Amino acid sequence: MKGLLIKDFKLLKNQGKFLFIIFIMANIFLFFESGSSGFIASYMTFVFSMFALNTLSYDSYDNGMPFLLSLPITRKTYVTEKYIFSLFLSISSWLVSILLRLIFLTIQTSLKENVILLYADPIYLILSIVSLSIAIPIHLKYGQEKGHIIFFGILGAIFLTIFTAIRVGLNTHLLHNLINRMMHHTGRTIILLCIICISIFAISYILSLRIMKRKEF
Template sequence: MKGLWTKDIKLISSQQKSLLAIWLIAAGILITTDQISFAISYTSIITSMIGVSTITYDAFDNGNVFLFTLPFTRKEYAMEKYLFTFFLGAVATIGGILLVIVVMMAKGAFSVNAEEILITVLINIPSLLIFQAIFLPVQLKYEGEKGRIVVIGAVIVIVVFLFRMLEMAGIDLLDIILNHMYLKDTTLWVSTYIISIVVWLLSFIISERIVLKKEF
């Protein structure tokens, strides 16, 4: 698996312009709006998307035909994609926090809202897991532009479904967020993490089967 990590790191390092653009946009958001939460989440999720794009690079010009002759299993390949994209998201989260501190200090705000940063990080972890759970199986199955179109459609359906279920259960999500009711709700936090981890594990099982059945 070390070889796969080396390969993907080199692929990511070749996209320096895209990575620079992500951080410049995040910095611009902070300078103009002070949106700390959005800047951190944005850098994390978008950087993870670049990690997912390594699947497309692997398949480019029948590259998988050669790649899967190397000494690693298909299960290891699937697992590496999950670990690598989460690693990128985690590193980008830390980088986003540092960016927030630097930009806010440059603007003259010598104190940063630590509570907002903490809440953002706590929310960002399950968000990354759910992001992987949705994107990776579809990208492994369809690859390229078709995969992205399917993912966008799936995300829309899932979001609409979740909001519909919350509405039927009489839960006002907007009210919970605006009134910070989630801050003291330990059950909500624990449930969120358990659900996201379970979904992540189920997604990995699906991805593993997709890779095992693929023909190159």
């Protein structure tokens, strides 16, 4: 496990230029455009989290998987490491984005207002983890090229469903009521979303284990 984590961090370091540019750009946006800081924070969390998927592609580069699995690691260790690495990336990039956002917003306005603003931020982390939970098993099963198409296809279908639901829901009072309730019970809503997120993450892990167990290289 340790060897695999080191490998992924080395790959992360070797792709540092690209991620560093994202980081710098995020800072510049935050400085000049505090109004869109929520978007920047979510984008940063998402991009850094998705790097875990890139390591899957790097492992497969030039048919590298057979050799990787010939090392003293099990398929279960490989999958577990990917989930730990992706979770680490999601949480750390999210924490950094929150910290940056807090610093830049505080420079421009008061701290109290901004802490209230940040209440909504866990949703970015939750969305990143859910996205990874969908993407990892798909990439393990179908590989990089097909996996990307299927993953973005699924994301598109989810957004279309939500969009349609909102359009339909706006004509009724159902959605308004739901949003109002969620706004009034932010804490409970976040806990509920966290439980859903953890469940999706766990199901995804079990699914990935099964895929890897059956896969031939």
